Amino acid sequence: MPPARLVRGAFAEEGRERWHPDRQRSACAPGVGRHLGGDWNAMTVMEMLRGGRPSDDADGEVSSATPWLPDSARDVLIGLFTGLLSLFVVLVPTTLGWMLDPRPGGSLAEPLGAASSLWLLVQGARLGSGATVVAFVPLVLGALAVWAASRGASRALDRADVEDEFVADLLPRSVVSVAARWWVGYAVAIALASALTLAGSLPLRWLSLVLPVVGVPVLALAVAGRRLGRDADILGPRFEAVVVPETARRAWGPAVRGLVLLLGLALLLVVGAIVLNWGAVSSLQSEAGTGFLGGVLLAGVQLASLPNLALWVVSFLAGPGFSVVDGAHTSVTGSTSGLMPLVPVFGAMPEPGSHAWVTRLLVLVPVLIGGYVGRRALTGVARLSSLRTKASVAIVACAMVALTVGILDWLGGGSLGAYRLSDMGAPALWLTLILGSELVVGALTVVAWDTWRLRR
Structure with missing residues (x-):
């Protein structure tokens, strides 16, 4: 093999050994980046702060110079x-x-x-x-x-x-x-x-x-x-030395699946309500008078708030309901009217009045999701495990779901001003307690049914 090819091969192997996937280089404008006969890409601000500008040593190799900042x-x-x-x-x-x-x-x-x-x-x-x-x-x-x-x-x-x-x-x-x-x-x-x-x-x-x-x-x-x-x-x-309890480790997977199912269903209900009441929502958007850019920003904030509204729907399904303003409460039993803030998405709210009796059956949705969590909990334990073990995993998984929903609702906040706007959204504490109870009822029902089938 010619000496020149040997030299190029050696430098290629050395270059592969020095390359690191985290050291990425940004694209360089045409005509920029020539340095002592070698090409190098312009560095971003973060790369400069990470220290080390490319320079050539005596042998012509590209190496990292002394960081320009401590x-x-x-x-x-x-x-x-x-x-x-x-x-x-x-x-x-x-x-x-x-x-x-x-x-x-x-x-x-x-x-x-x-x-x-x-x-x-x-x-x-x-x-x-x-x-x-x-x-x-x-x-x-x-x-x-x-x-x-x-x-x-x-x-x-x-x-x-x-x-x-x-x-x-x-x-x-x-x-x-x-x-x-x-x-x-x-x-x-x-x-x-x-x-x-x-x-x-x-x-x-x-x-x-x-x-x-x-x-x-x-x-x-x-x-x-x-x-x-x-x-x-x-x-x-x-x-x-920190050992996670076996029950908590087994409950983690069912809890995540149950939380995704619960929030995903609530989000679908929010989107469905907006689609069904699109006329009222678009009318309020035009009445806001925010202009083009202001309208885009207002729409963006509302899209970013859809998970918050999904938590309100979870509270609606669980029973506590939610309030948009003081005196305007919405639950499975009915909705009360009030002077609403000029937020377009609130046009998807149910009409004031009592709801049909069928609506009250929606409280079974968290119970059914609790049953799903219980079923997933059973797959994480041995078939012949004791009833206590199966029930413990199911209860812990349901508690994880309810606590996560309550924490998210608390972080999302619930105030847009004073007086009538000082308390809006779902009550985080009551939502956590009631939702957790409903989930546990569904989960324990599935666990009890599974145990009864094994003993037949």
Whole structure:
């Protein structure tokens, strides 16, 4: 083989050994990227923060130069950029809407403050002053905020040393340090957004910043840590001593399936109600007078709130029902009227009055879903297991479903103002208790039937 081919083959093999799937390069504009006779792609901001610009050594190999930022500063900046990029997603359309339809005598500070307030609201903060409280979180937007934060946290944790010594036998010291620095940067972004809210008309309730400052970063770091844990074992010896009860492990699968079935059915009912009452919904949309861009934003917020409405439907099926405003309650027995807020999707609400007796049979839906959870629980245990074992798995699975629904309803909030708008949605506590009871009845019925068949 010619020497030139041998040399090229050696460099190809070495290049394959140095390549890592996480080191992706962005596309380069035509004519850009020539460096000492070699091609290299333009790097993104996150890649620059991760440290290392491509350079050629004496042998002509492409290697990583000394990071241009210390690791501590890099991790903090990634956390800061993570929060600011997420903020810009809300800030840009809000500012564009204000520029297309500015208020007389208004200033640019108003949309900046409003966008910052909405961004913090999506992450769980509360707005308002005095008796006015705005506490409604579209669950889709809240999930997107956690996902975006987890992507930034993953970028920061990419360079953590998973082989470092453990802190209190929990996590590697490097992972803890990187996560803490990223958290500081994200907290700075929260602080900047909180300062911008002072210029808007939606004041912030400062004590409610616990969720944006603590809750969202913790969830984001947990998701990022799970991704990191797929490639390396980052859990210390102390986690190995934590043993999940066998009943809980067996109940996890049936609980997930039951929750998906319950929320999926409720979501289908919401979409069906909107389709059947599309005339009223579209009429309210046009009466809102928000303009084109405002109408698009209003429609987007309503789409993001469909899971919240699905939780209201779950409460409707379970029995407690839900309220849109004080004095306008909807349950299987009937609906009462009230002065409704001008939200187009509320045009799909049932007409005021008593419902037919058949509607009351809808309370059997959670019981039937509980039966499905019980059936799935039986498949996770041995056929000849004791009645106590089978019933325990079924009950724990039903409790998981009810608690998850209650927590989601609590996180979604239920207030859009003061007085009549101060308490809307489903009562989280009563929903959890009643729904859990109905699920358990259905699950235990299936378990008892299975046991009776075995003893015949």
